[in-house]
Amino acid sequence: MAYPAVQSAGDTILEIDKLRKTHVSHSHGNKEQLTVIDEVSFGVKEGEFVTIIGPSGCGKSTLLNIVAGLEPYDSGDIVVRGHRIGAAGPDIVIVFQEDSLFPWLTVQGNVEFGLKEKGVSKAERKRIASEYIELVDLEHFADARIHQLSGGMKQRVAIARALAMNPRILLMDEPFGALDARTRQILQNEIQKIHEKTKKTILFVTHDVREAVSLGDRVIVFTHRPAHIKQQYIVDLPRPRDSEDPALIGIINSIMREIKEETSSVDGESQKERGRDRVELTA
Ligand SMILES: Nc1ncnc2c1ncn2[C@@H]1O[C@H](COP(=O)(O)OP(=O)(O)O)[C@@H](O)[C@H]1O
Ligand SMILES: [Mg+2]
Structure with a gap:
């Protein structure tokens, strides 16, 4: 499919x-409109690891789904390498919190699945899948079934499956959100190593401030719904990042202040609602 060419700047x-x-939702015969994204503009550079943080329910998943081509949008533009995106394709792949791996396939089968759809030969599929299974340290589990894996291992498979498609952009929607703290930490280190090795462009959504700052080259802070950009931080710190680094802690504290400000400035909502929407403030 040909998309209209649009001018894009530099290596964005x-x-x-x-x-x-x-x-638009329909409840009790009424049509309700809920604006979730309001004039959001930002660019992502090739190879950049960008994290987005914002209160739960502000519109982060909606944004990622739109970029992935899974949901329509009302106005604005989404331009990938100078071309307006039209539909989901292998250029952009998304990893969800609890990924929909195919339970009837092995790890290898899951990672090969998209390649098979693309018409890649059997030998080539096997080679590519093995490479990414090794990248996520699952080479001893290539023949395992999904139900035999822990939550962390499943997310590793999901990451390998996404990378095997060689996407230009990897979208991640709270990919470690369902994992215990220890596993989460391990996978946070892992994704940084993967980013270093593959130089993939990553757009990563989280509601955990420490995770956003530990992972991102840049952190975009979203407001309460409807989401617009409140602030952006460049995290110019060496990797792997030291969780005790005062510069890292400084950025975390600054973002937490902003988010507190954001949640306390929400008018017309009950305390209960505000409590539910509060961002993870335990850094
Ligand atoms: N398909 C939909 N129809 C109606 N409302 C939706 C739909 N998807 C999400 N929402 C609402 O839009 C808001 C933003 O949702 P979402 O993007 O999932 O937020 P986040 O990922 O930041 O937690 C929420 O209030 C949610 O209930
Ligand atoms: Mg979400």
């Missing part, structure tokens, strides 16, 4: 320009 791979999205 993804450009989101004045994006707006309103969900």
